[in-house]
Amino acid sequence: MTTTALPPAAPTATHSGLTPAAVRRLAIAERVLYGAGGILTAVGPQTDVTGLHVAVLAAGAGTLAVLWRRTRTGGAGLLLACARALPLLGLSGTYAAALIAPGCSWWEIAAPVAVAAAAGLAAPATRAADINRAVANLPAVAEETDAGDYLSGVRALWAAAPATKGTELTALHQSDPDKPAFTAVILAAPGEAVSSRLDARTVAAAFDVPEAAVVLNPIPGSGPGRLALLVDPDRATEHAAREADPVRALWAEKVAGPGGIAPGMNLADYRLEDGRAVFRVESDDDRLISIPRLPLARALGVEDPDLLMIEAGRLSTAVVTIYREHPLIHIREATREDLTMRGDGTVALGLRHDGRPSRMKLYDPELGGLADILVGAPGSGKSVTMLTILAAERISGVVSIVADAQDGMSLPEAKGRTYHFGAGKAALAATLAGADAVARYREDISAANGWGSFTRGEPWSLVNISLDEINQVLAEDAEVTDDFRKWVVAMVARALTTYRKLGMGLRIAGQSIHLADLGDSDKIRAGARRGSVWLGRVDSEQTQRMASSMKVSTVEVTPIPPYFGGGDGAEVEAAWAGEETPTGPVTAGMAWHISGGAIGLMRVWRAVKEQRTYPGLIRLMESAPLPGLTADEDRVFRAAYDHALRYAEDMLEGTGGLDREALNAELETVAAALDAYHGDGTDAGLPVGMPRPLAKAQTLGDRIVDALGTGPMRTRDIRAAVGVGTDGGPSAASVETTISRLSADGRIVKGSTHGTWALPGTEPTPN
Structure with a gap:
């Protein structure tokens, strides 16, 4: 220009x-x-x-x-x-x-x-x-160096313009002699203000430049009798180039403009890459970011809305990505590295659309156990997702307590490869009862020791309870009695509200889960929000609304189709031509993953089925030792599970089983029996066949004292004796901290040999 x-x-x-x-x-x-x-x-x-x-x-x-x-x-x-x-x-x-x-x-x-x-x-x-x-660079006092031909001409043009009468152009300055840009100060007559009619349009007419080339600003510290002026024709050229950009013009017209589908959602930047276009969107200062996905696809001419992805923040920014081909059609199988838990408690469950790992928390180091919900219709990939999570738990040393209400048909690979696997509705309820007994046991020990939170391995392992096909128990049309359903709901509610500080998490999965089925209380809703929601292809609108109510992000949740590709346009064209539309690959494993208020579209790692099982996932499970509960916890779990299983079967069959109050009373009897052991060699009060439990779980300090009962030991030998470096064992730092505390309390003393520890009153011998 x-x-x-x-x-x-x-x-x-x-x-x-x-x-x-x-x-x-x-x-x-x-x-x-x-x-x-x-x-x-x-x-x-x-x-x-x-x-x-x-x-x-x-x-x-x-x-x-x-x-x-x-x-x-x-x-x-x-x-x-x-x-x-x-x-x-x-x-x-x-x-x-x-x-x-x-x-x-x-x-x-x-x-x-x-x-x-x-x-x-x-x-x-x-x-x-x-x-x-x-x-x-001082705008109000720029040096008016020798007024050569250029600046003299500028002053002459100003004086000749009728609209500038009564003003003077002072402090003219040209920062680059090779460019026509200059700055100046517009000075009104003494005691007068610069006329408001002297705007950018009037100044542009005086110099015959585009209006976008003119910038007028007040001068800090000066009155209305002075205005700072910048005239830069190159600035107008850049502005015109942006306005002429067809991508920006389309966005302004179809999206951000007054008649667009999302007024005020402005295109801040974009880039066109091989196979995709990425847009950065920023909202006006008086608006929160909000971009409706389907209307945006329609406005931008995207025939298949599944090729348009939105990642939105909570306030003002979002990233919109449009793909030529769906990026998650092809996905690899999981590796051991993917499923190894990091220090923040997360594993890579799959991939997001842009190639980043989709990470899921197995627990939160600050909060403890979490609550997760997985929902998906048959064929959505829910079972593969559950098995992938169970493999990650075993690899990461997490104890998996699993139950499948569908008689074990959903997760057959988990049987024998997790600490516990219960098959059927009765087993699901009994599994919950056993886990609840362990939770109460941990609760009692924590209260006795004054522990207000959970530290992994000190003294207990992290436990996650996974309940699959729970809709067969919770749904209104489930073939269970009301008492049975109320019993299970009560245990789920307790797990969601109290297990966190005990290092125990709960994961429920089903084809359709409604908050109303879980009691629909604020505590349950808050507990579920602490974990994550995996929302695969679903048939229930209520389930979709449930997931939407749990998220904080403004991204719109849209249904996941059963197949990749095609879109509405292909279906319509096929209907018009009277032809069949070929189906693309299935979308099994695709899901909306909601965690921490953020939501994103992801796909779980691929799993290949052979002879009705998934050998790849089986190999991953068996690549690590099987984590388990402590001996005391195992006794508590088995006793409560065996008792609850009989009552659950009676209740389901309606053959004179105990009512809910009687069942709770019986379970309380079991709990009381666990506390009745006096350490005198008798099993007073214990039901027949129940193993004798210990009255109290050993703390890390007790284990160190027991280890020193054999004689003085060095710190490294103490670490080995209490299981540092083993699955579920304490950390070396916690052992050293406990040794210092025991020494301060007088329970252990320094040995006569440098670097050794011993019990008080013993005669240390050199190692």
Whole structure:
């Protein structure tokens, strides 16, 4: 874009045109001259050379006269003139003072030398481009350097414009002589304000430039009689280029504009890559980010809405990605590394659409156990997802307590490869009862020891309870009695609200799960939000609304189709032509993953089925030792499970089983029996066949004391004795901390041999 009225910008001589070597030579010459001037100032007043006296004093007076003229124009010129005049004024002033003073004093020699030295040190700085640039950037006092042809023409155009009458263009400055941009100050008549009619449009007309090239701003510290002006035709060219961008124009018209599908959702940036387009969206300051997915696909002409992905924040930003082909059609199988839990408690459950891992928390190091919900219709990949999670738990040393209400048909691979596997509705209820007994056991021990939170391995392992096909128990049409359903709901509710601090998590999965089935209480809703929701292809609108109510992000949850590809357009075209639409690959494993208020579309790692099982997942499960409960916890779990299983079977069959109150009372009897052991060799109060449990779980300190019962030990030997480095064992740091606490409490003492520990009153022997 060219301008017709602005005169062409002519290059002028500047310091920036000098080479670095030339600049250095000038600085050396300046220092030599200042040194000579210092010698002359020290010697000259002691001579009788009148002509020399007159010349030096005249030079000083001339410099003062130039500065006086500069004070009338002000601006950056005065600042630079003062900086450049200081050396000459200092030397001539010292010369005059020495002439007036009688005799020859020491200061008449020292003062000129000091002034010359200071001037020599400052010589390069007084001519440096940095000072020029810093001063030129002051908008209200920019230096009006020699008003050459260009700036003279600018001033003439301003004076000739009718709309600018009564104002003056001052402080003209052209930062780059090769470009037509300039800054200036519009000055009104004394006592008057710059007219409001003098806007960007009027100024652009005066210089015959595009309106986008003009910027008007008030000057900080000045009144309405001054305005800062910037005229930059290149800025208008860049603005026009952005306006001419077809992508931005389409977005402005179809999306962000007043008639668009999401007014105020502006396109901040975008990039076009091989196979996809990525858009960064920012909302107006007075709006939260909100982009409806299906209307956006329609507005941008995307025939298959499954190819459009949205990642939105909670306030003002989002990333929209459009793919040529769905990025999750092809996905690899999981590796052991994928399923190994990191320090933050997460494993890689699959991939997001942009290739990043989709991470799921097995637990939270700060919060403890979590609650997860997995929902998916038959063929959605829910069972593969559950098996992948169970493999990750075994690899990561997490105890998996599993039950499948569908008689074990959903998760056959889990049988024998997890700590516990219950098959059938009765077994699911009994599994919950057994886990609840372990939770109560941990609760009692924690209360006795004053523990307010869970630390993995001290003394217990992390436990996750997974209940698959729970809709066969909770749904209104489930073939169970009301008492049975209420019993299971009560145990689920307790797990969601109390298990967290005990290092126990709960995961429920089914084809359709409603919060109303779980009691629909605020506590249950909050408990479920602490974990994650995996929402695969579903048939229930209520399930979709449940998942939407748990998220905080503004991303719209849309149904997942059974097959990749096609979209609405392909179906319509096939219907019009009377043809069949070929189906693409199935979307099994695709899901909306909601965690921590964020939501994203992902797909679980691929699993290949052979002879009705998944050998790849089986190999992953069997690649690590099987984690289990402690011996005490195992006794508690088995006893409660066996008792509850009989009652659950009776209740389901309706053959005179105990009612809910009686069943709870019986389970309380079991719990009381566990506390009844007095350590005298008898099993008073224990049901027949129940193994005798210990009355109290050993703490890490107790285990260290027991280990030292065999004699003095070094710290490294103590760590080995209590299981540091083994699955479920304590950390080395916790052992050392406990040793320090035991020593402070007097339960252990330092041995006679350096680096050993022993029990008080024992005679240590060297190792």
